[in-house]
Amino acid sequence: MIQITDKHLCCGCASCVQKCPKRCISLYEDEEGFLYPKVIVEDCIDCGLCEKVCPLLNNSKTILPKDVWAVKNQNESDRIHSSSGGVFIALAREILASGGVVFGAVFDKDYEVKLAYSETLEGVCPMMGSKYLQARVETAYIDAERFLKQGRHVLFTGTPCQIAGLHKYLRKEYPNLLSVDFLCHGVPSPGVWRRYLKETINNLSSARRAAAGKNTVLPSLNVMLAIASIEFRDKTLRGWKKFSFVVRGRSAFKADKNSVLLSDMHRENPFMRGFLSDIYLRPSCYECKCKNGVSHSDLTIADFWGIDRLMPDFDDDKGVGLVLVNTEKGQRMFDRLSMEIRLSSYSDVVPLNGGFKEHTKLHPRRFDFFQRFATGEGVADIVEDLLHVPLWRRVVRRIEKYILR
Ligand SMILES: Cc1cc2nc3c(=O)[nH]c(=O)nc-3n(C[C@H](O)[C@H](O)[C@H](O)COP(=O)(O)OP(=O)(O)OC[C@H]3O[C@@H](n4cnc5c(N)ncnc54)[C@H](O)[C@@H]3O)c2cc1C
Ligand code: SF4
Ligand code: SF4
Ligand code: SF4
Structure with a gap:
């Protein structure tokens, strides 16, 4: 039966969960926010099917594109x-x-x-x-x-x-x-995304309240700020190469219907920065x-x-x-x-x-990220702190890139 002893050896495809004839494998979310299978051992009949259908235990041969x-x-x-x-x-x-x-x-x-x-x-x-x-x-x-x-x-x-x-x-x-x-x-990690989204909604909501004035009574968060769409790769605002992370919202104010609530160029958005730096x-x-x-x-x-x-x-x-x-x-x-x-x-x-690339390189600060994530700290704050690149280094990188081109 499937037993996850090394998390590198489970991609979370749930093939084992779906194949088990006794339905005795369920998924649990770990402290990093990823799903892993767990067997209810008492119900397992040791048929071995879960291992047979695992793509990481049974790698196929490589085929090259035609x-x-x-x-x-x-x-x-x-x-x-x-x-x-x-x-x-x-x-x-x-x-x-x-x-x-x-x-x-x-x-x-x-x-x-x-x-x-x-x-x-x-x-x-x-x-x-x-x-x-x-x-x-x-x-x-x-x-x-x-x-x-x-x-x-x-x-x-x-x-x-x-x-x-x-x-x-x-x-x-x-x-x-x-x-x-x-x-x-x-x-x-879906868990990191969940926390980041909550932070984003809270920030957007506070900005709304500030804009409306302290004494204005606003409807509750859900009514006032319902998200209409989230796009990780919006091309309409800055094109394909400089794609943007965009949140559009419906709001209680008719004039704001489907307005852009947040629009960050990909590298400027904390969640996208963390993703593109491979830290979580x-x-x-x-x-x-x-x-x-x-x-x-x-x-x-x-x-x-x-x-x-x-x-x-x-x-x-x-x-x-x-x-x-x-x-x-x-x-x-x-x-x-x-x-x-x-x-x-x-x-x-x-x-x-x-x-x-055969493997994505492990970010040297991944461990630090999840240690701080476990304490309940905000995603944007941890990313800003761990991935902050000083101005001089950004300038040097740009010059290097320019020379390489
Ligand atoms: C997590 C992730 C990493 C990627 N990494 C790279 C990369 O390193 N290099 C690169 O060139 N392209 C990468 N891509 C693919 C790229 O972003 C586009 O999805 C792809 O080029 C197809 O674009 P499209 O315009 O044909 O279709 P789109 O309309 O963009 O198609 C989206 C397709 O992706 C699927 N999809 C979207 N999100 C997910 C998800 N979370 N899990 C599973 N399927 C999903 C949809 O079901 C659909 O089939 C990645 C995509 C994802 C989701
Ligand atoms: S890099 Fe992509 S294909 Fe490979 S384990 Fe991660 S999600 Fe799966
Ligand atoms: S060995 Fe068979 S019964 Fe046991 S968990 Fe795997 S698939 Fe389910
Ligand atoms: S089939 Fe293998 S890789 Fe997929 S969830 Fe089960 S143990 Fe993980």
């Missing part, structure tokens, strides 16, 4: 509302048109992230856009297997480890499954065993960072996607898409995207 493409969705609105080139929504539209089902990551009512499925465009739209925290898999593999057995087309998207977990869970090839992962440098990723991300062809996804999608240097005429700062075609099935689907495409090469793109 082709590498730069891609832009021709539907401008679809591209603008996607993180990169809008490849996911193009694939989803194709699957929906064939009567299929799409699996992807959505926010739940508390703005935490889970994998869900939908058979309609309306249900698929909330899956668009990167949500930079670990998604709960819940029963997504069980649901996907049900649809696959019914002969429905299934598009399943997720992190490489979620796709590796899906393949292990299914334990056989389904011709009607299209699995798509993305280049992944790691997932931040899941332990398994620092020793990832599922990336770079191990997940056996049909396609891998990503940002085509560096397109401005490789193919400047293809870059309009509205987002260019990178597509790695890994299998014949992936090739057939890619050929069906109507997209603007340019052929690239593996050797050209690897040095330009941190997602290809």
Whole structure:
């Protein structure tokens, strides 16, 4: 039976939880805010299935991509509302048109992230856009297997480890499954996100109160400040390369409907800074065993960072996607898409995207971060303190970057 003795060896895919015939594995959240499986030993019949379907205990062979493409969705609105080139929504539209089902990551009512499925465009739209925290898999593999057995087309998207977990869970090839992962440098802690979001709402709420004047009686927080959307990768305000973290809100004041409540350039936002500095990723991300062809996804999608240097005429700062075609099935689907495409090469793109790195480097202050997090300290304060870069060092870095270019 599954026993987590080393947290680096569990990516939280919940394949074991969903496969257990006795339903005696549940997930618990650890002090860092990540989910891990735990077996109720008295109910276990020692069948060993949980170990057989674990992608980290049973690594697959690496497959190298057949082709590498730069891609832009021709539907401008679809591209603008996607993180990169809008490849996911193009694939989803194709699957929906064939009567299929799409699996992807959505926010739940508390703005935490889970994998869900939908058979309609309306249900698929909330899956668009990167949500930079670990998604709960819940029963997504069980649901996907049900649809696959019914002969429905299934598009399943997720992190490489979620796709590796899906393949292990299914334990056989389904011709009607299209699995798509993305280049992944790691997932931040949902627990850290939860605290950061609370801090953000409190700050926004205090700012509102101050703006309205001390003596004004305002409705309670929930009524006054309901969040309409959170985007980790908004392109509409500063473009694709300088993407922004944006919170939009509905409020009791009609004039403010869907107004921008918070808009930070990515490196200026404390949560994004912590994520991009890799200070609160899941332990398994620092020793990832599922990336770079191990997940056996049909396609891998990503940002085509560096397109401005490789193919400047293809870059309009509205987002260019990178597509790695890994299998014949992936090739057939890619050929069906109507997209603007340019052929690239593996050797050209690897040095330009941190997602290809075999392992994300452990941040030297990760331990300090979680020690302070455990005391209840605010995320923004810890990040500001631990990741503060003095002005002189920022200037030196800029000069170095400029010279390198
Ligand atoms: C945690 C994370 C790390 C990433 N790291 C890199 C990287 O290092 N380099 C790089 O080039 N690209 C990375 N990406 C991928 C990139 O951000 C885009 O998602 C990708 O380029 C697809 O963009 P798109 O425009 O085609 O579609 P989009 O509309 O942006 O598609 C979003 C897709 O991502 C899925 N998704 C979103 N959030 C999550 C989540 N939390 N868990 C699982 N699935 C999710 C959705 O279900 C959907 O399939 C990362 C994404 C995430 C979520
Ligand atoms: S060994 Fe079988 S019964 Fe026991 S936890 Fe694993 S899957 Fe469940
Ligand atoms: S990696 Fe997935 S299958 Fe393996 S122990 Fe962790 S949650 Fe279970
Ligand atoms: S870095 Fe690896 S372990 Fe971490 S979320 Fe991505 S695929 Fe999973």
